[in-house]
Amino acid sequence: MSGDREPIQVIGGGLAGTEAAWQIAQAGWPVVLHEMRPQRQSPAHHSAELAELVCSNSFGALSSDRAAGLLHTELRQLRSLIIATADTHAVPAGGALAVDRAVFSQQLTQTLASHPLVELRRTEVTQIPTTGITVLATGPLTSPALAEDLQRLTGLEYFSFFDAASPIVMGDSIDREVAFLASRYDKGEAAYLNCPFDREQYLAFWQALCRAEQAPVKDFELDTAKFFEGCLPIEELARRGEDTMRYGPLKPVGLFDARHGDFRAPENRAKRPYAVAQLRQEDKTGQLWNLVGFQTNLRWGEQKRVFRTIPGLEQAEFVRMGVMHRNTFINSPQLLQPTLQFRDRPTLLAAGQLTGTEGYTAAAAGGWLAGTNAARLALGLESLALPASTMMGALFAFITSASPKHFQPMPPNFGILPPLATRIRNKRERYGAYRDRALADLQAWQTQLESSAAIALSV
Template sequence: MTQNRVTVIGGGLAGTEAAWQIAQAGVPVTLYEMRPGKKSPAHHSQELAELVCSNSFGAMSSDRAAGLLHEELRRLDSIIIGTADRHAVPAGGALAVDRGVFSSELTETLANHPLVDFRREEITQIPTEGIVVLTTGPLTSPPLTADLQKFTGLEYMSFFDAASPIIVGESINKDLAFMASRYDKGEAAYLNCPMNQEQYLHFYQELSRAEQAELKDFDRETSKFFEACLPIEELAQRGEDTMRYGPLKPVGLFDARLGDFRAPENKGKRPYAVVQLRQEDKAGQLWNMVGFQTNLRWGEQKRVFKLIPGLENAEFVRMGVMHRNTFINSPELLTPALQFKKRPDLLAAGQLIGTEGYTAAAAGGWLAGTNAARIFLDQETLVLPKNMMMGALFDFISSASPKHFQPMPPNFGIIPPLATRIRGKRERYGKYRDRSLAELAYWMITELKVRK
């Protein structure tokens, strides 16, 4: 490794996009991929940009979060989205691809680029010199994981990840949910969804019989580490009252709109159980279901969790998941330009930084690769406008609460609100799209100075 070229470590979607953007900027790049010399428990081929799970990049329509991200990347000449468009297969309203042809073409294209030195080698330590982009994904190898933990000096997460669902604030019924802190101590920072005994028992019964998702072999092997972070359905299996003495504990929580909780006449109004929601972003547009890490199938999550009073019409931007995952605490470590704060010539992208989904990985690769090339060329790094889906996503992962940071997929809940509130979801999302693409067009002319 030398300082006269950029190094990209990891040949997934983010790494492939990053290497391509660097090379297209006229900058030499070395792309390292450890397969097939060292295999990953999730991959089945040695191709770049292998689609490990589904062959779908999500909804195509640009008034959907994934589709808007597709369109932004399309206009920015993303090689991932461009190749996906060429090899699309029928999938209803989704952008799905012939995954074998898709990955093979990308591998051949990168390997034959005159400025790309493609090497199939494992990198076990972060290079200490030169410009480096880390795109090693959720299954980063143990030696590199250890070195990254040493570099960050912070709690570094590499484990069986059980994460809670996240809900759009506008979809929560505030007539039922109330703001309060336990025993009125401190600021009322949590939204509380109260249940009476009948509602709780119905919820408990449906949760106990709900269908769980099947774990992959490499996930199942590590699930034993999570006794301290049990899925909500596992708590339900341990007894009718287990949740009421855990995350659904009602003690000290009361809706102030009903009066003084100490008043004798309000004794019967105290909730039997309470589901708490914690604010996920600065603007209060996203709310996390506290203690609801889960392995239920996504359809089951929607069915059962909408039984909670106040969440009847909940709009989920992220479902609960359980899988082996490796990601850094990006709000502590990264800038919105995807540079490490303590080392600006080290950048990162993909699931490693806490974004979720194929398209988000490509988006991170685009920005990290573009900025790596700009550093090499002594140009200022770029930050994307927050009104764009890409900009909102990278602003979120670099500014969310470090204490409660969880990976985030693209969604309209992270984009700044419109000046005028629009109740209709489809119309509102269409306005988000129009604003985003208009801002992208202006930004490309004034900031990016797109290559002709």
Template sequence: MIQDRVIVIGGGLAGTEAAWQIAQAGVAVTLYEMRPIRTSPAHHTEELAELVCSNSFGANNSDRAAGLLHEELRRLGSRIIATADYHSVPAGGALAVDRGVFSSDLTRTLASHPLIELKRGEITEIPQDSIVVLATGPLTSPQLTEDLQKFTGMEYMSFFDAASPIIVGESIDREVAFLASRYDKGEAAYLNCPMNKEQYLNFQQELSKAEQAELKDFERETAKFFEGCLPIEELAQRGEDTMRYGPLKPVGLFDSRLGDFRALENKGKRPYAVVQLRQEDKAGQLWNMVGFQTNLRWGEQKRVFKLIPGLENAEFVRMGVMHRNTFINSPQLLEPTLQFKSKKTILAAGQLVGTEGYTAAAAGGWLAGTNAARLALGQKPLSMPETTMMGALFDFISSASPKHFQPMPPNFGIIPPLPTKVKNKRERYGQYRDRSFADLATWKQSLQPELATIN
């Protein structure tokens, strides 16, 4: 499909990066941003790529997940990361920016590009006869959200992100946690962390008094509709046994290492309470804490959840969250190229697809923009090597379980394992980095001269 103009909807980090990559490929692009014609409850300016939360893009060292993603994007010619580097401010080991200057610089840069037309105004329907990149973010307007629901055929999308923490499997103590299904039915698909009465009561008390994060006004309005998805700390506050008759119920769960479950049941040997972990990825490297959606501050989550037997040394790749966040069920809807399965000329990027963090949004914008340009030029869309952080992230959001899909930040838990197991975490992450750089270089070389614009 050859077209002379691509449409990008949304002027956040993903949309800004997408528009730049499209234009750099020699394709004209119209970038729509609804601000200031229509405002959002989170933004304060009309600038492109406004950083609405922190001014930090996360750790900058390439043996950290965010830092590896930064470096991959540098090697791919990301405008967002180049501008962040130029306007960086001291922040220890993190990449942080002067946010006002950062956003205004990007706005001027895109507005002055001869192939980019910046239009201010709200788009309420997805254009069906053009190549389109949807990058409207977690606060997609109600009208466009309604049209997106019609387009995807989904009656429900998540408008309030109530997600449980995700833990690296290697950090779970398998001497304590046991693999089992309830009443030994079907495949043993859950790791179970058993508690005796003393452990449970201590956990319940600490959870009840842990400090919560404060919701913004517009998030608090949304949260009232989710009585059926209560934070775990609220359940703890409702009484000593509430969790034991809810997500921590021990009924039918027995450690087969101690004997047959029927014999253990007859002897009353089941745990007093059980925290269940569900496999999050196809390789079994990540595990989700079932029923642990939470609004606790992140430091409090780590403190309290490490009281659970078997999780004393847990490594969290995503903390539990509860906030306003529109995102689509990407495993059901998207290809790893970020194209919609049902209509390949429409792509999506940013938090809308279920990635978390500034750098992940830029990465999605890079891939969606690159592929939109390639479609416009009649070329085949690209998917990234899964051994890179970018490739692993987009493979995850397009292949995770649709039933349990929740947004995911960049982390080493989603990258395919090394050929030889490395116990030392820093060394293991360093080898992930080295493999990523080597495979990215090979991938780029295989695509030349198609990617001549990539530095």
């Protein structure tokens, strides 16, 4: 099959690995795609097919002025196999791109298996190959043996088995008339946005939280969830007593609104808040803010309903909901370059949920870039990073430059894109402008890439 060309190894035949293997083969290089199913099943997969959708059959909003839709559009422009197959097997789903899941995965399995440059090997890989070019794409439920080897390679502290994340909201949807910027006891620069409660507001919030509906925990996650006793969901803190949150993440001490004068003055004492919810900046430009200590297992609709009763968050736009679930991911800000190559070993690449992107379409996007770059390395070409103004480029720039200390997986969203040159107040128009800029920049990038390839061929 491969002559004297050493095949690239892609480990994991999920959304990311399938796209990566296809891009490598389409670039004319042989590839071995390792998938452990059906020989060994993950706790969430049920079939032997490649790119199985483990839960919902939806790839998110279709419209290109929505974050998921923009990512689909970019991937269509880049000839992604996953998105082309999703388009072919789409089912009616209102404004979303949803697919007939069985036919979608069967079609992808057949397409890969019949490609002359793809060898599909049904084996569990337990050790990362030490030579050659490899793409790791084993997903949120990476098998334990490989996870152990990856931990050894990356270092224990750069590896997570569990995602206990707080919701993230768009900065411009926080009411700054209510929320104030301050750090506790005015230490260092004012780094937190603080949402102050009076007693009545706090009690209403506490009661709403105690009554809110939980998302079901999967059987295979129960043990891991117990293991994380030290990182309790906010609703569990609420259930432990009326004041438990006020002695935990909502403690009001040392936080004062400078607009009310010197907080040490006795006449200002009465203005001190009864409780405070804090938001910490998540990105360099301050477009994304993370609700500190609000990891939660509530249903997504319930999170929006209850957290919007926090003073200042009435109009909050959520870009990521809080979660507590099993999710294997590496500390990409420490380990990866925006090309998805490991910093210390550029012939090793990673893609998909393992890198801390979130969702099916983001996994396909990671597979596209890691596969493209693996093939380019084999062909002796420079590896690529996408323009930061595209949703793909912004996502990979974010996961490789976020704060390593607080790193949590990120779905595609407009908050990670660089701000526009001019401020557009209307949200729909603003997102349309992000879309127009992203697609124009992607087109220019592709044209330049194709013309430099043509010049290389002609010399």
